[in-house]
Amino acid sequence: VALAESIGEALRSDQFDVHYQPIIDLASGTPIGVEALVRWQHPTLGMVSPAEFVPVAERTGAIDGLGRHVLEVACRQVAAWRRGAPRAAGLYASVNVSPLQMRDGTFPATVRAALERSGLPPQALVMEITESAVVDERTVVPTLIALREQGIRVAVDDFGTGYSSLHLLGRLPVDILKIDRSFVSVLDGTSRSAGIAEAIIRLAGVLELSTVAEGIETPAQSAELQLLGCTAGQGYLLARPQTADRLTATWGARL
Numbered sequence: 001v002a003l004a005e006s007i008g009e010a011l012r013s014d015q016f017d018v019h020y021q022p023i024i025d026l027a028s029g030t031p032i033g034v035e036a037l038v039r040w041q042h043p044t045l046g047m048v049s050p051a052e053f054v055p056v057a058e059r060t061g062a063i064d065g066l067g068r069h070v071l072e073v074a075c076r077q078v079a080a081w082r083r084g085a086p087r088a089a090g091l092y093a094s095v096n097v098s099p100l101q102m103r104d105g106t107f108p109a110t111v112r113a114a115l116e117r118s119g120l121p122p123q124a125l126v127m128e129i130t131e132s133a134v135v136d137e138r139t140v141v142p143t144l145i146a147l148r149e150q151g152i153r154v155a156v157d158d159f160g161t162g163y164s165s166l167h168l169l170g171r172l173p174v175d176i177l178k179i180d181r182s183f184v185s186v187l188d189g190t191s192r193s194a195g196i197a198e199a200i201i202r203l204a205g206v207l208e209l210s211t212v213a214e215g216i217e218t219p220a221q222s223a224e225l226q227l228l229g230c231t232a233g234q235g236y237l238l239a240r241p242q243t244a245d246r247l248t249a250t251w252g253a254r255l
């Protein structure tokens with residue numbers, strides 16, 4: 001209840017930071033994108049995880065304002081990186097979106113406004129969605145179609161967990177499957193451990209989708225994913241989520 005009441009105030013007093021985790025081309029080590037991950041610097045509680053406050057924001061309706069804020073900040077930051085470094089010219093922003101932000105028809109216009117204000121082209125934006133039982137597919141699918149018509153790509157986050165189903169995937173207009181880290185962490189070099197990751201990568205191939213592996217923590221996992229045909233990934237091995245300033249300082253030359 002306390003969190004619920006303070007989200008609006010936290011937005012007004014700028015307590016939400018956006019951190020960025022690079023998404024890397026595994027073969028070359030080059031960043032191809034960054035995932036925006038919101039952080040709450042709470043005045044008394046310290047850093048609060050989005051795993052705690054995003055569900056609260058979804059319940060109270062604050063998710064719309066919070067989501068708009070993250071989108072605006074991330075679009076501006078990635079546009080700046082793209083302008084600042086020739087090698088970052090193709091960098092994309094990958095922004096998590098709650099399906100609740102798509103429950104009315106206004107979301108595509110919200111996204112278009114953020115792109116126009118920042119100068120980021122639609123081709124440099126990926127929206128990450130997790131399927132949720134809360135929201136009606138009939139409201140989400142038309143929104144995804146409208147976003148893709150603008151040139152924005154859509155990724156299914158945490159693919160293979162929760163409410164993900166092949167039934168739903170067949171009807172979702174998407175471009176990218178993000179392989180959930182639970183299928184990456186088990187990779188131990190045996191074909192049995194690789195089964196699910198391999199199946200997701202093959203499925204993506206058949207559906208002409210690309211894949212991004214999440215939660216890569218060891219060189220062996222990165223190597224195995226590449227053998228399986230997954231060319232992009234993120235994880236603590238490659239880079240942790242961090243502030244834009246830190247990322248610019250440590251990765252500037254490669255961005």
Ligand code: G
Pocket residue numbers: 036037038049050051054067070096097098157241
């Ligand atoms: O960054 P971290 O691993 O703590 O994120 C925890 C969860 O919060 C992840 O599932 C992530 O997708 C989600 N999350 C992070 N930032 C955002 C955001 O801006 N919007 C939404 N809807 N979810 C987010």
Ligand code: G
Pocket residue numbers: 021037096157158181214215216217234235236237241
């Ligand atoms: O649900 P989503 O995939 O958006 O969640 C991203 C979350 O995963 C972030 O909170 C981020 O901090 C976390 N994360 C990123 N890389 C790794 C990793 O290599 N290992 C683990 N355990 N978590 C990671």
Ligand code: MN
Pocket residue numbers: 035096128157
């Ligand atoms: Mn995500």
Ligand code: NA
Pocket residue numbers: 157158178180214
């Ligand atoms: Na994920």
